[in-house]
Amino acid sequence: MIADKQLKQLVEAAVFAAEAPVTLDQLLGGVLADYRLNRPRLRQVLDELKDDYRERGIELVEVASGYRFQTRSELGPALVNMWPDRAPRYSAALFETLALIAWRQPVTRGEIEAVRGVSVSTQIMKTLQERGWVKVVGHKEVPGRPALYATTKAFLDYFSLQSVADLPALAQPRPELELDLESAADTNDTRERGTNKEENP
Known part of the structure; x- marks a missing residue:
């Protein structure tokens, strides 16, 4: 003992x-x-x-x-100043895309674009996958068999979640989905916003 x-x-x-x-x-x-x-x-x-x-x-x-x-998450905005050159910067477009995948997974790129009303750049999808937050989990059985995207365990770990069930409930079909994720990632200085129709990460 x-x-x-x-x-x-x-x-x-x-x-x-x-x-x-x-x-x-x-x-x-x-x-x-x-x-x-x-x-x-x-x-x-x-x-x-x-x-x-x-x-x-x-x-x-x-x-x-x-x-x-x-x-502690509330200390993030102050602590990020210790490593100003190491914090990656991501656009609001990337976070909105990530939020839609998180709440609607598994979801196709076309379904994401239908909700957002703008095209999702290839670079955004590539960045999300390279970051380890999103992966292809299959293909939808429709013409063209588009890829189905879902979040990963690395996504849950990064945002201090045990499962997707820990995501806050959505009250509206399309609220400002990216805000919760941007807020959680404040220590990475992620509040850069995209401005183009074909958006960049």
């Missing part, structure tokens, strides 16, 4: 040292492999750690890929 304090410290250190979100199974089969610990007890420890960090500048969160430490 391991003392409660040492167990919490070990789990905290393991999550902190990991380069990517850590799952319960990874913790149980890795750093905790030598201890008799079940999943409910481990979840309890993780919940206790969340409480410990509730008033701190960083927080322990569960995302789609597991648990990780991250800076």
Whole structure:
């Protein structure tokens, strides 16, 4: 057996040292492999750690890929000034496209264009896929068999979501969908807006 304090410290250190979100199974089969610990007890420890960090500048969160430490989202606008040259800039057009994919997935490019009323540039779709936020999950059984796009686990991780069910509910058919995603990505300085009909990312 391991003392409660040492167990919490070990789990905290393991999550902190990991380069990517850590799952319960990874913790149980890795750093905790030598201890008799079940999943409910481990979840309890993780919940206790969340409480410990509730008033701190960083927080322990569960995302789609597991648990990780991250800076608090409300501190993002200030923290981004530490790395002014590293923050990618994306257009509002890209975020609106991403939002439509997130809320309507799986969806074709043509369906996205029908809602937005403008064409979606090839570069926007390429950027979303290169960023790892969107992938092709199949093809629609209609003439031409257009690709169906959906969000990825990397998208959920980036926006601190456990699943697409965590996305806020939409009250209108087409609200300003991109605002929630832009807000969540403030630390990446993503408020550049596109102006062309055939928009750029």
